[in-house]
Amino acid sequence: MKNSPIDSGTTGKFISFEGIDGAGKSTHIGFVTSWLENHGKTVVSSREPGGTAVGEKLRELLLHEKMHLETEALLMFASRREHIAQVIAPALARGDWVLSDRFTDASFAYQGGGRGLDLAKMEALEQWVHPHLQPDLTLLFDVPLDVARARLDATRTLDKFEQEQADFFAACRNEYLRRAAQFPERIVVIDSSQSIDAIRARLTAIVEKLL
Ligand code: TYD
Numbered sequence: 001m002k003n004s005p006i007d008s009g010t011t012g013k014f015i016s017f018e019g020i021d022g023a024g025k026s027t028h029i030g031f032v033t034s035w036l037e038n039h040g041k042t043v044v045s046s047r048e049p050g051g052t053a054v055g056e057k058l059r060e061l062l063l064h065e066k067m068h069l070e071t072e073a074l075l076m077f078a079s080r081r082e083h084i085a086q087v088i089a090p091a092l093a094r095g096d097w098v099l100s101d102r103f104t105d106a107s108f109a110y111q112g113g114g115r116g117l118d119l120a121k122m123e124a125l126e127q128w129v130h131p132h133l134q135p136d137l138t139l140l141f142d143v144p145l146d147v148a149r150a151r152l153d154a155t156r157t158l159d160k161f162e163q164e165q166a167d168f169f170a171a172c173r174n175e176y177l178r179r180a181a182q183f184p185e186r187i188v189v190i191d192s193s194q195s196i197d198a199i200r201a202r203l204t205a206i207v208e209k210l211l
Pocket of ligand 1: 076
């Protein structure tokens with residue numbers, strides 16, 4: 001975490017995991033968690049939307065109810081505000097490592113890119129909700145759209161986002177990659193079409209640098 005008063009004197013780090021649905025990020029969060037724990041770190045694993053009691057209720061609404069795109073963006077940031085207050089900031093203040101399955105880059109990708117919400121509004125929300133907090137590292141799992149679509153488990157009921165069409169995910173992916181180009185010091189793009197072993201080797205090399 002950068003530029004935050006709670007940052008001083010702590011060794012905790014904040015890592016977010018991003019990528020379009022089906023990009024494979026969930027598989028790798030467990031690996032990074034175990035790797036860090038094996039290196040003596042206390043890890044707090046969480047997710048967005050969600051991660052708190054209020055956030056999980058908002059997640060239910062967000063993943064299953066149709067709503068105006070600005071309502072959707074505001075609720076994503078409402079969930080995030082609660083997540084920061086209840087989970088992320090206290091964990092970092094304790095010196096723990098926080099691994100979050102998605103953070104604000106997902107709002108840019110999905111509500112900004114996918115739904116087309118004005119990026120200036122997204123930036124205003126980001127400034128409002130976490131003006132001094134950014135992940136120390138964001139791992140962006142990137143795959144071609146057809147690979148991501150093929151990975152979505154067809155045997156379970158797809159949520160509201162997963163039911164979107166290919167052009168929606170193409171726009172999400174483009175926005176993720178635009179953010180990665182904008183913040184190259186924070187966002188690392190991982191080619192998620194590689195083998196799991198190759199990805200794990202890359203993840204280990206990247207995360208090791210943060211220790
Ligand atoms: P996801 O993280 O993919 O969970 P699961 O692996 O259980 O399906 O689901 C969260 C969905 O919420 C995902 O489709 C992306 C979407 N989302 C947004 O649209 N904006 C956001 O700011 C966040 C955090 C998530």
